[in-house]
Amino acid sequence: MESKRLHASCSRNIGNDSVNKLKMVTRREILAKKKAIQELIKAAYVVKDHIAFSPLFHHYDRNGLSVNLESGRGDKLSVTVKNYIQNLLKQNMEGHYGSEWLVEEKVKRREMVAPEARYIFVQEGIANTNFNKKTMELIAGKTSTSCLENNGPLVGFVHYRFIVEEDMPVLYVYELQLEPRVQGKGLGKFLMQLIELIAHKNRMGAVMLTVQKENLFAMNFYINKMRYNISTMSPSKVNPMIGIESSYEILCKTFNEEAKTTLEDPG
Numbered sequence: 001m002e003s004k005r006l007h008a009s010c011s012r013n014i015g016n017d018s019v020n021k022l023k024m025v026t027r028r029e030i031l032a033k034k035k036a037i038q039e040l041i042k043a044a045y046v047v048k049d050h051i052a053f054s055p056l057f058h059h060y061d062r063n064g065l066s067v068n069l070e071s072g073r074g075d076k077l078s079v080t081v082k083n084y085i086q087n088l089l090k091q092n093m094e095g096h097y098g099s100e101w102l103v104e105e106k107v108k109r110r111e112m113v114a115p116e117a118r119y120i121f122v123q124e125g126i127a128n129t130n131f132n133k134k135t136m137e138l139i140a141g142k143t144s145t146s147c148l149e150n151n152g153p154l155v156g157f158v159h160y161r162f163i164v165e166e167d168m169p170v171l172y173v174y175e176l177q178l179e180p181r182v183q184g185k186g187l188g189k190f191l192m193q194l195i196e197l198i199a200h201k202n203r204m205g206a207v208m209l210t211v212q213k214e215n216l217f218a219m220n221f222y223i224n225k226m227r228y229n230i231s232t233m234s235p236s237k238v239n240p241m242i243g244i245e246s247s248y249e250i251l252c253k254t255f256n257e258e259a260k261t262t263l264e265d266p267g
């Protein structure tokens with residue numbers, strides 16, 4: 001915003017050639033910036049395991065809950081895991097979407113298996129090396145369903161992607177879903193903190209996500225507990241008249257001034 005204003009005021013005092021040169025430089029800068037952003041996204045996707053950087057994030061042992069985390073990707077899901085994801089989505093989200101659910105379910109089914117979909121799976125039980133090997137095989141679709149029983153059941157997952165929003169590289173959380181029996185034990189907060197770390201490590205400008213307005217607990221969780229803000233991209237900010245009718249809000253947490261100005265608070 002600032003640089004645009006600066007260029008506008010400069011151009012009033014200089015000739016046409018200079019204006020053209022300035023336009024070319026600006027265009028070159030814009031293209032270079034776009035390229036740099038695409039490189040960041042590409043680099044983030046090259047990382048095979050986004051939670052490998054710290055063993056601290058492979059387990060969650062708190063509030064009577066003992067679970068293990070594993071990373072995965074959309075194009076490597078086994079049939080069992082796909083079914084699990086669909087069932088949990090239906091159980092947790094159908095009520096919030098109401099009559100929109102049938103359409104939404106189809107969209108989510110497609111999104112689930114996209115090659116750019118990245119996952120963190122949460123599985124109850126055994127914290128040993130055997131667990132890690134077998135779970136990786138299961139998630140990669142290389143083994144039978146019995147592995148689930150051997151290692152304790154899945155209890156939730158996060159689906160996220162690295163995308164560009166308003167010329168900013170962001171980590172977008174497509175889904176954060178926990179089974180009701182493991183909710184309210186700090187796991188959601190832990191997973192969101194991990195997601196924010198992954199975003200930071202991969203030099204994203206923000207974490208973004210979409211929440212149904214009906215989903216009051218999730219809205220409270222993100223805004224009051226995790227300190228997310230309603231994004232300038234959310235329907236209620238883009239056009240408050242239309243926003244009232246919209247069933248969702250887009251939330252974000254930004255990590256630098258440019259992302260804040262673009263996605264959160266244009267000033």
Ligand SMILES: CC(C)(COP(=O)(O)OP(=O)(O)OC[C@H]1O[C@@H](n2cnc3c(N)ncnc32)[C@H](O)[C@@H]1OP(=O)(O)O)[C@@H](O)C(=O)NCCC(=O)NCCS
Binds near residue numbers: 177185218
């Ligand atoms: C929304 C969700 C991810 C939150 O995860 P969670 O593990 O249940 O939440 P946490 O236990 O980490 O709670 C974080 C905070 O919310 C509070 N909280 C937990 N359960 C609560 C409840 N039932 N009512 C009010 N506050 C609650 C906790 O006290 C905690 O606050 P604190 O850090 O000050 O103690 C999880 O409940 C869920 O999967 N819900 C169903 C699917 C869904 O709605 N996903 C979001 C779609 S956008």
